[in-house]
Amino acid sequence: MERLPSGTRRLAAQLRSEIPSTLLWEVLTDYEHLDQFIPNLTSSVLVHREGETVRLQQEGSQKLLGLRFSAQVLLELNEFRPDWVLRFSMLKGDFRRFEGSWQIRDLPDGSSLLYELTVQGCLGMPIGLIEERLRDDLSSNLRAVEAEARRRFNS
Numbered sequence: 001m002e003r004l005p006s007g008t009r010r011l012a013a014q015l016r017s018e019i020p021s022t023l024l025w026e027v028l029t030d031y032e033h034l035d036q037f038i039p040n041l042t043s044s045v046l047v048h049r050e051g052e053t054v055r056l057q058q059e060g061s062q063k064l065l066g067l068r069f070s071a072q073v074l075l076e077l078n079e080f081r082p083d084w085v086l087r088f089s090m091l092k093g094d095f096r097r098f099e100g101s102w103q104i105r106d107l108p109d110g111s112s113l114l115y116e117l118t119v120q121g122c123l124g125m126p127i128g129l130i131e132e133r134l135r136d137d138l139s140s141n142l143r144a145v146e147a148e149a150r151r152r153f154n155s
Helices: 021-028 031-036 127-154
Strands: 002-004 008-017 041-050 053-064 067-080 085-093 095-107 110-121
Touching: 008 127, 021 095, 021 110, 021 127, 031 041, 031 053, 067 095, 110 127
Parallel strands: none
Antiparallel strands: 002 008, 008 110, 041 053, 053 067, 067 085, 085 095, 095 110
């Protein structure tokens, strides 16, 4: 985790897996079902698609310090399938900044999945309190994508 000015955090997490790149990509771009396997994502709705550009309305929710915290975002995603890169940025939502990417790389024995996120909370959002939660969420999201890919691979 990198601490940037104005309460902005840049995070990255990577996972290595024997799952083929094509299957990881299929899971990542299954936009209308992401809420079925990504922890704390309560809804994911495909709003618009034009070529490789996608708009998603998403809502996440989780408990923090005994309180329920939820956030909504309208994301624009750009798919770069030849490079296995999916970039996203918030068009509007409950953060001042929310952007990043998913990147898949072929390895001799499978693939790697890298998730990068830059987030800046809205005014009054205690970013320091949610830092650990953000870090945990990145890792659990990677594991959830891999688990869903593994489930599809084995069925």
